Amino acid sequence: MSETVIPEPAPEFVDSVKLALEHLYDFAFLQKLPLAQRLSAAQQGNSKKRPSQTLGHHLRRELIEAIEALSPEPGAAAHTPDMRQYNLLQLHYVEGLTVQEVGQRLGLSTRQTHRSLRKAEESVATILWAQVQSATAAQDDLSAAQLSSVQAEFAQLETTLQPTDLVQLLREAQKAVAPLAQSREVTFELVEPVPRMVVSVDTAVSRQLLVSILSRLIQATQQQTITIYGLLGEEMALLSLSFPATEPLAHDFASDQVIAPLAERLGWQMETKDEGNGRYQLQVKIPLHGPVVLVVDDNQGLVELLERYLTGHNCRVIAANSGEEGLEVLSRTTPDAIILDAMMPDVSGWDVLQAIRTRPETAETPVIICSVFNDPELAYALGASHFISKPVSRDQILTALRQLNVVV
Structure with missing residues (x-):
């Protein structure tokens, strides 16, 4: 099997990466760089670029991740070229030390520091250049059918956990399905838990899952109220959605082709219970992730x-x-x-x-x-x-x- 050859970046591309590194914390400047547009275009259709991120934020994140990709393996000697390269980038661009200060920290002359820093910048540029080239090739080969398939969408998901107020996510999901609810004369009653339900979830994926759940519930009922309440335990949060169905509920949320993969990705568990008299309760169990x-x-x-x-x-x-x-x-x-x-x-x-x-x-x-x-x-x-x-x-x-x- 032949090894993948990493393409050499064009000199102009290396210069554009160096310019971006020099303004790593200036979002307004990064936002205007052609490099920001280029990397953003390379990430189209990839969840690595979050919808809420500006071009400046996305470019800075890509630069930091490229620097981190150069981190040597554990146990690498402090004076190896790879470790020196990584430390140069971290100290000068991420931590903001001057070239002279970096040289003093690493025991290098100013000339050596400038020369080594240029090689390190070229390494960062090579990583980003490979992304651009790879995305170009992939876009040429990827068909419209592949892009629109549910499987392809889920394959591209990359969950990023962060502390999130679940009640706020529910309100955002309610707003998204409001036109559908209004057309079927369905209302929501949200019994807010105390304290706030702060859980560790991927915000974008969780929001979409809640939108899909509420949409299915609205379509299962009509001219009624869906009551939502939550409990926050030591190991998990519990959302209970009580709703009347216009006919015996045949929908299985746990096997829904959209809901089930999203729930599995997040580690959420769902169970539907028959409360009698045409009412059902959907229980969603959300694990509280880690420390x-x-x-x-x-x-x-x-x-x-x-x-x-x-x-x-x-x-x-x-x-x-x-x-x-x-x-x-x-x-x-x-x-x-x-x-x-x-x-x-x-x-x-x-x-x-x-x-x-x-x-x-x-x-x-x-x-x-x-x-x-x-x-x-x-x-x-x-x-x-x-x-x-x-x-x-x-x-x-x-x-x-x-x-x-x-x-x-």
Whole structure:
């Protein structure tokens, strides 16, 4: 079997990637770049590009993911070319250090740093160029029938878990089916649970699933009220939808060709019960995924990177972009673990750490300190559970969380 040959990017493409990297946190600038349009077009029909993302947000996400794709395997020596390349990109573009500061951190001359950084930029460009070329070839081969098939749509789904208010999703789904409900004179009564039903789900997929469920229920009844209420347990959330059917219900939600694959992808379970007198109850059981991890860092790019690391391991990630915001989150939430940047403006990570340890609710919460200053002794003296020197890698974060029994 022949190996796939990664195409060499055109020099102009490399320059456009370098320009985008230099403005990684300037969404307005990224939004206007031709590269943003080009990568967005390459992702058409792919759920990797979220409908709610602007071109600028999508381009930044692609750049960060390309950098992360260059991360060496666990155990790689610190001075290998691959590790140097990855660290250069992380320190200069993601964390915002100057070329001179990066050179000092890595023990390189300014000339060496510039030369190595150019090679690293070419590597990022090669990854993005391959995406563009691959998408072009795939679009040439993909038929309209394949694009419109239910199977093809589900095959392209890529679920991304995030804390979401289920009641808000229900309201959005109700709004989507409102014209259908009005035509059949069907109304909804939503008995809101207390506290709010915050669950870890993929927002887009969950919303579509709820829209499909409500649509089926509306079509099963007429001139009646569908009552929805919810309960939030320790391991799952329960949605119960009580509705009258105009005739004996023959529809099986668990085998519906649209509803069933979406529910399976999300891990939701559905059961329909006959309440008698022509009334039925659809129960939807929604698992509460994994531990809650609070990430406190003023570097938005690094926060997104950590979110990407953790949401793939059934963690619910809450992000705070300052020490003050982190403390505000902690005033209403007790996470299972905290990943904390030491150096932030206004309220530093050290101040946040001391505040965490003085609050009874978080006194025993595992705290991982991430810092460009390699001072683990200070971190542990102030109450840190683990210390990681920046730049951080996926394996360092996951290893620390496993050692602290936060993830398995």
